[in-house]
Amino acid sequence: MISRETIDKVFETARVEEVIGDFVQLKRAGSNFKGLSPFSDERSPSFMVSPVKQIWKDFSSGKGGSVVTFLMEHEHFTYPEAIRYLANKYNIEIEETEVSPADKLEANEKESLYLVSEFAKTYFQESLLNTEEGKAIGLSYFKERGFTNETIAKFGLGYSPESWDAFTQEALAKGYQLEFLEKVGLTIVREDGKHFDRFKGRVMFPIQSLSGRNLGFGGRILTNDKKAAKYLNSPESDIYHKSKVLYGIFHAKQAIAKQNNCYLVEGYTDVIQMHQAGIENVVASSGTALTPDQIRLINRLTKNITVLFDGDAAGLRASVRGIDLILEEGMNVKVCTFPDGDDPDSFARKNSFEDLTHYLENNAKDFIQFKASLLMDEANNDPIKKADLIRDMVVSISKIPDRIKREIYIQETARIMDISEQVLLNTLAQMVQKDISEAGKKLKTEQKAFEVVKNDVPVTGEKLDILSSLEISIISILVLYGNLETNFENIYISFDEEGNEVEVKEKIKCKISERIFLSLQEDEISFTNPLFQEIYNDLIHNYLNNTDFDLVTYMNSLPEEQASFISNLIMENERYTLAGWLEKKQVFVKEKDSEEVLTNLVTETLISLREYLINKLIVDLMQNYSNDAENDLEEIKSTINDYNKLKVSLTHKIGRIRSTYL
Structure with a gap:
């Protein structure tokens, strides 16, 4: 397993614009870079890279994230493969953490199978191109099929000599163990201990994984031997499962x-x-x-x-x-x-x-x-x-x-x-x-449940859309402005010397992250989306406990799902900035913000969330009361009345009535 120190060093060293520049032609656009999307056909560039924030966003496909995310999306690497690719690009030595002896043995054995398979690929290529037999038989066959030298090299085509054990003997001489040669299916070992090459006398087609590792081979015989199969594939092994692999x-x-x-x-x-x-x-x-x-x-x-x-x-x-x-x-x-x-x-x-x-x-x-x-x-x-x-x-x-x-x-x-x-x-x-x-019965139950949910889709979908939008807005504000300080107004009720209620307003200055945290804590509000709640908790923890909080460093430590979500929020904001859409879309952009505008943004978002949740409580109460229980009905009416008064109070705080939520 790759150590945390190595992963951190990779993120610190790798430059998103350099890595993506190997795959996409980028051009400078202000402080960022733009290019054509590598994920879709387009004529106008909508692919954006931010060197400052070390993230990217493809507005045509909606994809985005860190440098590792790009490699996972574009090259279809796994997370460890992406880290290893970057470590190799920037000459970073990979440190492995301690694993159990059993895990280490299993990993070593699997890696040995990959190494043997890779050696075989090289051997068959050299046999095809650098031996008289390979040129006369194998290379001649590929040329007859019309394959160019470039194509032969691209697909790693090769030739296994017409000899019982030429490959096996060469592999053993190079220090590869017979056990792994047999397990990967390159060598067949008889009960009496004698061994021979599985693919002797065949032209070879290496079979690679999605990430390019060699898994096995397909071999075609060139003689008219009716007893031998025309095509022969590697047998199943720990690295080759033919039902899960596609050639090419x-x-x-x-x-x-x-x-x-x-x-x-x-x-x-x-x-x-x-x-x-x-x-x-x-x-x-x-x-x-x-x-x-x-x-x-x-x-x-x-x-x-x-x-x-x-x-x-x-x-x-x-x-x-x-x-x-x-x-x-x-x-x-x-x-x-x-x-x-x-x-x-x-x-x-x-x-x-x-x-x-x-x-x-x-x-x-x-x-x-x-x-x-x-x-x-x-x-x-x-x-x-x-x-x-x-x-x-x-x-x-x-x-x-x-x-x-x-x-x-x-x-x-x-x-x-x-x-x-x-x-x-x-x-x-x-x-x-x-x-x-x-x-069976289980599937019937699920089908019935689906039909019930389907009938409620318009209402449920609308509720989820509003609430998700509000929760995303809060996270977006935290991401973009969490460390900034601004003035907020607190309104509360006090009593004068004669005992009359009076409204008191006071100005306080605090970080936006603190304001959001205290407001949600006051009303015991939690996010309904687990991913949003997890991101919110993590952001608040870092803002409140780390005075030197750096968003880029923080994102590099996150799981890919969270990092991708946050980078999308940031790049959406960058998109508006670069495209000059501030006035058109009424988007609050950091460089343009006045303190008053930023304060209003935070206040309205928090109040909108409160108002939405109050409306939901009122609707739930109205749907659940019993007409037979007179006392309950009066109590519910009183509660609903209190909630409506609270809504009026919230509206008063921002000085206007809104017909919709943010």
Whole structure:
């Protein structure tokens, strides 16, 4: 585990503008930098980097945060991977904290498997490029496929010699243990102790994780040996789980996120050839049946999948079953088939980038249209087969979690198949109900609860929106102005010499953070959103206990969810400042604030929260009283009257009546 000291040093040393500048072309904009979003296609730059605050914000996608967050979003690193990347960039030595012997053994073993796999990748590459056998057999094969030297290097393609144990002997000579060679599946050890190379005589395709670590290999045999499998994959291991890996995901991830679409093909060469043709947002299921884990991996990058099928109609019927899995995960799916005799590899090889792009854009069909065109030929005007076809399409629609999408697809199916929409809706309802019944009593209860909540959505949603907005406003004020001092007015009731009530006003000067804290404490107000409450508690603790509180240092110590939330608040404020929207949006900007304006902002926000909560209490009392209990009713009326007086008092404090909340 990386030590806290190393993490702190990384945050202190890394410069957000330098790191992001490696991936995005940035231009100076005042004290900040701006550039085109790396997460979406845009012509006007909306991506902002603040060197002073060491944060970034992408206004086109809504993403933002620290330098680590950027690497996690853009490169899809885990948190430790992002820290290690930055440590390596800035030559920071990584210190590891003490772990238990068992954890250390497990970590060391897993790391050993990665090291062995990485060595194998290098060995196979050198064998391909620097040996006579590799050049004559392996390199010749890749050249015949039309792969350039750049493509071969990019995907780390290699060759395993036609020898029983050439690789294993070399690995052992380099000090790698036979135990790990066997566990990662590169070497097969027989019961008598003899060993041999799993991939002998094959061209090699390294399989990488999302972050680029080598997990395993796919090997293709080049001889006509009918007893040997044409393609052979690494077996399951502690680092390679084929159902959770997609070939090409490391090279495709940025293009998938930017294009907001992923092309899904079947084989290694399909991926490589498409990349070489300029289409980089493409991955393969490596010849295995598509799995939910693989779909979820794509879902981290985009909601849209376009499945590319060979022109061979015989295999389409079986392959199309994967579409239902994609729909079940809530993804949007299209299908594109190539002309008979072509697959993504061959079609990409003989078409230019422009022609390939044009073909994919114009021939990608919605899955309903695709299923209809595919299965209609099988129906062949047979009414029974046509009914089965329609049922098959409704089955696919029933997998979609979103009810609105389901209804739209039902309308489309009714139009294409010339059948009553109501019949399809009834069939869909039966399928959905059957799924619910099979799921058991628990799922039925959840479904019933969902229906109840759904009916209340407009009211509940409105309440949550107002309250969340008020809570966010308070946190935003703390983040932007918590350390500033300003004058506030206290109003309280006293008595004169004759015993009459008099209103007394006094001015006090204090930090804004203190004012907010004391006000909420006075009324025992807590935030309804757990994340907001956690951030509020942490900010107040730091403001009240640390006179040298520094927001940038503080953010670097936060969990990513909290750091991202706070950085978004800051960058929203920066956006208004840079765009000159102060007057248009009535946004309070630190550099422009007068003391009076800042005081009014804090006071109105706090009073708005109080007023909202009082209104909620009144509504709750009115809804819960019993008409049969006369005494209770009188008591409730009296309480409501007191609350209304309090509302008038609050309004009086700011000198005007407001029709809405901040």
